[in-house]
Amino acid sequence: MDAAIKTVVSVYLKSSKGKENLGGKEFQSLVKNQLKNILTGSEDNEAVKNMRQQLDNNQDGKVSFQEYMNLIGYLAQAVSEQQWKNPLSLIKQ
Ligand SMILES: [Ca+2]
Numbered sequence: 001m002d003a004a005i006k007t008v009v010s011v012y013l014k015s016s017k018g019k020e021n022l023g024g025k026e027f028q029s030l031v032k033n034q035l036k037n038i039l040t041g042s043e044d045n046e047a048v049k050n051m052r053q054q055l056d057n058n059q060d061g062k063v064s065f066q067e068y069m070n071l072i073g074y075l076a077q078a079v080s081e082q083q084w085k086n087p088l089s090l091i092k093q
Helices: 002-016 024-033 045-055 063-082 087-092
Strands: none
Touching: 002 024, 002 063, 024 045, 045 063
8 A cells, every 4th residue: 555655656756757737748648658557548638638627626737746636536436436447437527
């Protein structure tokens, strides 16, 4: 469990290159590289863009660490509900 939490944090920090937010391209590559096994549509740029806009609570066009944690929470919940085959639709609700 502690390793999983460290992974969640280090994936974000690597993707953002130490900045406080992920830009669109950085978020896209994080999803493509790190979430391809859990997210259908991770290769679909438009789907990932829509997901980023849904996550973007403060509407600044970037994904903060808190917004990223919301995604992790959604994904964990989707997995626990065994709806992991289509979590994108879960997030769009
Ligand atoms: Ca944001």
